Amino acid sequence: MRKITLTLVLILLLVQSLFSHLILQENTAISTTSQFDTGDTAWMLVATALVLLMTPGLGFFYGGMVGKKNVISTMMQSFMAMVIVTVLWVVIAFGLSFGPSLGGIIGNPAGYVFFQNVSVLTSWPLAPTIPFLLFALFQAKFAIITPALVTGAFAERIRFWAYLLFMVLFILFIYTPLAHCTWHPDGLLFQLGVLDFAGGTVVHMSAGWAALAGAIFLGKRRTPNTSPARITYVLLGTGLLWFGWFGFNAGSAMGANGIAVQALGTTTVAAAAASMAWVFLDKIWGHKPSAMGACIGSVVGLVAITPAAGYVSIPHAIFIGIFSSWVSNVMVSKFPKGKIDDALDVFSCHGVGGMTGMLLTGVFASKQVNPAVVDQGLIFGETTLFLHQLVALIGASVFAFTASWILFFVVNKITPLRVSQEKEELGLDLTQHGEFL
Template sequence: MKRKYFLATILLALSATTLFINNDITKQAIVNTKKFDTGDTAWMIVASALVLLMTPGLGFFYGGMVGKKNVISTMLQSFMAMVIVSVLWVIIGFGLSFGESIYGIIGNPSKNIFFNNVGINSAWELAPTIPLLLFALFQAKFAIITPALITGAFAERIRFWAYLLFMVLFIIFIYTPLAHCTWHPNGIFFKMGILDFAGGIVVHMSAGWAALAGAMFLGKRKNQKTSPARITYVLLGTGLLWFGWFGFNAGSALGANGLAVQALSTTTIAAASASMAWVFWDKILGHKISAMGACIGAVVGLVAITPAAGYVSMPHAIFIGIVSSIISNIVVLNFPKGKIDDALDVFGCHGVGGMVGMLLTAVFASKAINPAIENQGLFFGETKLFINHVIVLIIVSVFSFVMSYFLFYLVNKITPLRVSSEKEELGLDITQHGEFL
């Protein structure tokens, strides 16, 4: 009963607060649409929708991999990320990520609470051809999918309420500082010249290290040898992810321009080459070419090209796809599953893929592809970018893992993270949601 009253109080307080927030849209006169590019605006609306599609795609991708009695719960974890993070982003997440910089580490959310001063008559300084509101909504989709990625690591054993609480804390204390440091013009990583075109650091590294922390904190499942419920779901999810990833990467050009085309092309070829490399590597090792392998390989390639998409050439994108796929395959095969139960290999695919992609961005980044960058990659004889990427990789890895582990510890003190052995045996679909396939 106390939980019900608490939740009711939150909903009433949230509803009441919105009545006293004067969003800048209500203050605006007729918008001068000539200041924005209609083509850029149209493309970014589409890109925002594409990125959102990735999260239900991830739900199918993960849902098909778990046991039959945990499919609904696993997919719902992704769906609820769309619900909870959307609200959280409007209230405070955008301001923490892109508000006025505080020492280059975090944004000041005071001016943008409930999207106050985030409207259709102003623009983000690095995206001057589209409304600020559209930029904010595009960025919301990145925040949505990041905690959803983590769920694959602790699949089949986490209490749903505890997951929701962790998700809120993760966005506030891990995602938003990394987004600010990396993508805000006054962020400390941005000023170092760090290149993260669409989220290798902010999305995939943070999720990968949080996944490892979660797998370690929650411990092993009682039964780690469950058969995938629906491999067809995995294929469908991969298709949706790949399709949506064009918005993820090409949309990060923030306009309908040549850079978007370049990012779309490198995304395509990296995913294809990574999928090919994964199944070929499996065959070399004496395994059968599997649908699961082809899908996982494609996703690893998409992860690895994310930080590099707008900075590298097509041949280099192929190299990134192949190398990241083989490295992730090796990590997954040799991961100590008997000690750490990363159920769906989130760290091996997203964490490792993100780190490999980040480092290879610093190897192959080229001014011929993107003249806006200050320093080229190691391949072109310059070392500054690569050294800075190594430094930031270490910082982000330590921060994401340690902070995530602390948040899991904190949530567990507030409400137990793990279901009981009996409920785990019955499955989370029926015990957490009262539903089953």
């Protein structure tokens, strides 16, 4: 594994040396006439920081749910996503996501290798009032949290180095084509008219389906019914996630404008409504109202409103929160845990929540809320958008699950994915990192 890592580093350095002279020459020809809005720039700086905060928040959220002997390893997996994906994004992944389109499927990264030509003097066509570099850094935070979301499915049983390799491959072969198809002006789904305001397809569905593939591939834990280590960590993580999600959704307006305010409003009420619905549903099912349930419900609401945040009204956002909470609650209850060990219900919450949000975007998207909406939702008597959302959902789901399964298979051939039975019983904190609470 170390030899593979060193080889990859040498290859990256070679690529940089080959491309740097040519790219630097091109950079001198970039137009410097872009006029930036200081208010938009200031807001997007804050939003970028808020989205990054979500990943350590996720670490607390997941870390509190696992057993005590796996808290550090679970949180470490989220932290390493910030480390590895940041470098990978700068080196090549940004270009694969937002470089010139190759058939609407993937970007040509040549012009953006090592962030060459990603300037503070130019702008992205769909974010003309902020520097291009700021747009690229904002998008990096979305890439960071996506593979971190997947870790909840195979918690307490994956080898650390195998996880790092999977994360790199996931970004290169799953995240970047989905981001390009959905958010690049020449992307296949973008051209089809699919609406995904802040990552229902790109982030949550891809993570959810990858989580399901990972849970199936790695198999069940030896002791799947461990007690959560720290419910207080879950509460803290939820608060950080909710706070950071304002940058995630409202920041996707790419400016300090009315759409950002709308997205902040819909995010607020959807999360609150979903949390309320989860607690009430637990009561109906005969369970005690738990802090864990309230936290999971709010996150499901945040997931579901993500693709719709800048396209729907406040009342419709409340419905999205309640309905998605009900769907995920039922899914968690009915999920075949005896056969598939999705440790932290990533698929039921993020995958199903993301799919629910994508479909409901096709129901409630409104031109009155956002003039950029060409085809309105089903509730307004139009069917085109809903059908496009459904096509995107099916296509992205098949792609994300199949590709993730292949990547797990490939990684397992290179280095074993799962720790030994002895190490699993001792806990990953000690056996993978030599640390313990």
